Amino acid sequence: MTDVASRNRGLLVFRGRAGDRNELAMHGAELLGAELSQRLDLAPVRVGEPEPPLHADWATELAAALPALREMSGAFDGVLRDGLVPVTALTRCAVALATLPVLARHRPDTCVVWFDAHADCNTPETSPTGYLGGLVLAGACGMWDTGLGGELRTENVILGGAREIDPGEQRLIDDEVVRAVPVGRDLAARVREAVAGRPVYFHLDCDVLDPGIAPTEYRVPGGLSLNDLHAVAGVLAEHEVVGLEIAEFQGVWAPGGEPVSPVDLVDALRPLLGC
Known part of the structure; x- marks a missing residue:
């Protein structure tokens, strides 16, 4: 076993624009980053600045986000080049357009365990909504050109907990292009089987949790408990843990509300963090 705590780590906090439809996750990433900083005794590297949402199509959103996403790619690359394990607080899933291709360049043997209520495997052509966050894995796997790279191999993707799946995404699962591990009995054992001893990189979208556990934009019934x-x-x-990233923690239950502590969420990740 090689957990995150057994190696030196690098803490990144992304605060910029990434297809946001509100500003809540920008503040949520700061809260999460502060908790991780305290737990890990690490000073975070902050990337990007909060900006108002655009409420635009995926292409406009991507163009606006690219400067911060490229900065994130560089910071993430630096952590891996230094031999560190990245621990990253993201705003939205779309930031993984910047992290996953870099991960694949450094560690092409790594299995990306993507826990999310959504499959995020649409392309611009298959997406019913054109939402940038729903195009992430397809972009990281080179199914469409993001401008940030597409080196991740589909056979190294495991979808965990997805339950709102679009038709094009379901075809990828049915055709075994990507593997899905649904919520249900013996979830952890089924994840172990799917990983099959490979090094792992864990992406956690907080909406994979059952609604009411963490403040998220999407609230999809039938999710995970802590x-x-x-x-x-x-x-x-x-397994060998190459890194982890946490996205979509909005920090408040409603705009203008009191901040929500991420302590319970981070506690649930203690086997990975060792703190």
């Missing part, structure tokens, strides 16, 4: 998440983290910690 106990489920803790069990999955324990299984992943049996």
Whole structure:
């Protein structure tokens, strides 16, 4: 076992624009980054600045986000070049357009375990909504040109907990282009089987959790409990952990509300973090 705690780490906090439809996750990433900083005794590297949402199509959103995403690619590349394990607080899933191709360049053997209520495997042509966040894995795998790279191999992607899946995404699952591990009994054991001993990089979108556990934009019934998440983290910690990223923690239940602590969320990840 090589958990995150057994190696030197680099803490990144992304605060910029990434297809946001509100500003809440920009502040949520700061809260999460502060908690991780305290737990890991690390000073975070902050990337990007909060900006108002555009409410635009994916192409406009991507063009606006590219400066911060390229900065993120560079920071993430620097962490890996230094031999560190990246621990990253993201705003939205779309920021993984910047992290996953870099990961694949450094560690093409790594399995990306993507826990999200959504499959995020649409292309601009197959997406019913044109939402940038729903195009992430397809972009990172080179199914469309993001301008940030597409080196991730589909056979190295495991979808965990996805339950709102569009028709084009379902075809990829049915055709075994990507593997899905649904929520349900023995989830952690099924994740272990899917990983099959490979090094792992864990992406957590907080909407994979059951609604009411963490403040998120999407609230999709039938999600994970914190106990489920803790069990999955324990299984992943049996492997070489190349890094982890946490996205879509909005920080408040509603605009103008009191900040929500990420302590319980981070506690559930303790097998990976060792803190």
